[in-house]
Amino acid sequence: MKRASLAVMTVLAGVGAGVARRLLARSRQAGAKEDRWLVVTVNCPPERLSELPEPLALLDEVETRVAAAPGDRGTELAARIAWPRSPGIVGRLAGADSRQAVRTALRDAKSLLETGEVLRPDSPPTTRPTTRGKIVEFVTRRASGEGRL
Known part of the structure; x- marks a missing residue:
């Protein structure tokens, strides 16, 4: 049970990091687009x-x-x-x-x-x-x- 919850938390942390990275990249590109x-x-x-x-x-x-x-x-x-x-x-x-x-x-x-x-x-x-x-x-x-x- 601990392994399964650890695996789920790891996947969620990875997805969260990916989403945060993408949002930061978009905000940086917004100035370049303007x-x-x-x-x-x-x-x-x-x-x-x-x-x-x-x-x-x-x-x-x-x-x-x-x-x-x-x-x-x-x-x-x-x-x-x-x-x-x-x-x-x-x-x-x-x-x-x-x-x-x-x-x-x-x-x-x-x-x-x-x-x-x-x-x-x-x-x-x-x-x-x-x-x-x-x-x-x-x-x-x-x-x-x-x-x-």
Whole structure:
């Protein structure tokens, strides 16, 4: 009986140490994520981007970089926050994360440069104000600030 409980305690201690290690690694990487460049490839020559597109020009405290895309496939337009500060999960859900604004501005700039207009989903997404419709509207509104570029 003592051996079994000792074995269980050893396994639990190992699992606990692994979880703690993973959580510490995530917290260290969070700072590195906040200041990394967000990049989109735009289908236009780099010379066309002598001035920043309006969505990016309107943002404060943002560093930008323009470079030719590899393989002569357009232009890489990159942006990052000059002084990153993380608002946490609650801030992200409330829309107070400055990285979300940079993501949205990059998507809008790409759309503007490639099509001449910023494409938006149909509004309203549903015809009746139901609970599901409100959820769809919220998700649609928040989607441009999340995900991959």
